[in-house]
Amino acid sequence: MKDWKHVHQRVEEHEKSNAHKNCAEAYFLRASKADIESLMSGSQMPAHREQVRKRHQVLKHAEDVVKVIGNRGLSYRGMHSEAAYALDDTGVDHGNFLELITLLGKYDMRLNEHLTDCIEESKKLCHSGARGRGSLNTLLSKNTINAVIIRTHHIIQDSISSDVKEAGVFSVQIDTTQDITFQDKCTVIIRYVTIVIHERLVAVVKCEASTGEYFVQLLTEVIQKLNLDMSRCIGNATGGASNMQGQYRGFFALLSTHFPNQVHM
Structure with a gap:
């Protein structure tokens, strides 16, 4: 929390959120x-x-x-x-x-x-x-289905993260496509090697922007959520659009300022 000027509004929003209600209910159930x-x-x-x-x-x-x-x-x-x-x-x-x-x-x-x-x-x-x-x-109900899917999603991500850490280094592939509602979704795939080559889909994220800077931020957040070290990423692969290949503001150009040793395809 950084926006202390509007702290009362943020607290009110939190108290009305499903996350707060679920946690409060769980607490009182356990207390009783x-x-x-x-x-x-x-x-x-x-x-x-x-x-x-x-x-x-x-x-x-x-x-x-x-x-x-x-x-x-x-x-x-x-x-x-x-x-x-x-x-x-x-x-x-x-x-x-x-x-x-x-x-x-x-x-x-x-x-x-x-x-x-x-x-x-x-x-x-x-x-x-x-x-x-x-x-x-x-x-x-659909709520039960969604809860099980989300939990399974976290278990799979934890397993992939553990395998990648054991492999030591990894590379990433990102690309976007439109779904049937014409919203751009970005897929993030991690590629790593143990005794065989693995390619694992780890995220499908709704795109809020299409700039190279945005995709650098998106990739960094996905890698952080997996508890992986971005400095261990030795390569990246993207499409050929200008927001990816741009010499000054493209995804790879901006990513290279932070991680210059990555190989780009």
Whole structure:
């Protein structure tokens, strides 16, 4: 925090943020011994502990399905309804994630019970005319998918970072392309050698500018987030656009002022 002149505004924005709300909720749950760890190991009623175990197993199934879909390079979301009350409708495209969860439920008693409860509770809320899902937490929503993807993303990045540090030196490749919404996205790939050559995609960043200076800053931030030392980068590869190849303000020219020993392609 550096902008002390507007500190009250920044504090207010932080207190309204999801990050602050989630951390505050986690703190109070732990303080009241209502977090998952306490419920699993505490002296709660057996029925309560069984409910916690069931939900933990459901979440484990969700994590495994997300990993399989990601490994296969498939989409997660459905084209039609992802609402819990429609999960028993086989004529609806629920998306790969929910379809696989439903399939697993046919062979797992706890998961099947959880799905049945979610469908019934969701239908009750739907018939009552209530807006939103209220207190219904299915552990199968897009929020769960996103949370698992983000966590998996961090684990993969940590693994790549560890491998690069072991390799000692690395090179980078960056390039941009437009997505279907016509927004420029920059991909950052790290190339390093152990007993074989590795090329790892470590970031896809929405471009806020197209100058060489901006791409130097973008690359530096990505490398720092991976806890890598930019001085260990011995080469870089880019496209041939002027913002990359410019003699004075291009990406490579500016990067060379900080790291003159890099080989450029």
